[in-house]
Amino acid sequence: MKKLAIAAAAAAAVTAGVAHAYTMGTFSNGFVVPNVIHDGGNTSTAVGVISTEATAVYWTFFDQNSNHITDGCFTMTANDYEPFVWLNHSGVGLANKRGYLVFAAGVSASCTGTPNIRPATAQTLAGHAFEYDLRAKDVAYVPVIDGPLGITSGADLTTLGPNSLTTVAGAAPVGHTLYMRYYIDGAAGGDDTRIVVWSTGDQSGSHTVNIYDDKQNRKSVNFDLKFSELDWFDPETIAGRPAGFKDGFIVWNTGSASPKLSGSVFSYSVVSVPAFGAVQTILNPHR
DSSP, X not given: OHHHHHHHHHHHHHHHHXXXXXXXXXXXXXXXXXXXOOOSSSEEEEEEEEESSOEEEEEEEEETTOXXXXXXXXXXXXXXXXXXXXXXXXXXXXXXXXXXXXXXXXSSSSTTSOOOBOOTTOXXXXXXEEEEXXXXXXXXXXXXXXXXXXXXTTOOTTSOOTTTEEEEXXXXXXXXXXXXXXXXXXXXXXXXXXXXEEESSOOOEEEEEEEEETTSOEEEEEEEEOSSSEEEEOGGGOTTOOTTOOEEEEXXXXXXXXXXXXSEEEEEEEEEETTTTEEEEEEOOBO
């Protein structure tokens, strides 16, 4: 019965995601893969890029504080598909370095052309992503956030910095409330959840939230985001969480989070349940 309960809850959360403002699976001037990592061999993030017209595709890898780490460019023709495996493109020294990727369609069809982004009305690129683990023989879906990308006017796509990306249309606007799912058992290596929070603003700090279990019990607690624009945290570590709160959600009003937080925000949960033998991804709804 417990297995059926978590499966039903996961399905309900994904279904809820269809109706709210997150957008995925559409074409625009670019997209964001909000959580990317590789371990140098067995684990990596794979991205599929589809183009509707000839374009240069500029990609940038940012760390969890949105610092520019590395970038590149490849060209695509009309109705083209490009597989992009992060392990193969990252270069040296980035094993186990978590961050995020931005893919942007350039105004030119050549990587030697003007490195500026296409207008917000462009419907040029779409993408999908997943994280694979060869050792565990598992694959986890990574939600891709659709554009249009709000990149500062005239920005050079080869030198994007922490303040270059201001909004992403497919994410939620800061000010919305996130409902972040968890399913845990309080034991190492058991039922575990990692919650991803990504934003275009500075989300770092301690945030006061309400946590609920699956019986509508509530308690106020705090959770910490250590990094400015991408965090991957364990709800089992939240101090003050009642021991019996093992299946539920966390309600975070991003409007009261911090005056530093601005632009767009996005969240999903990655749930690992040994009884299932697989990792599942749940979009965290917002309103």
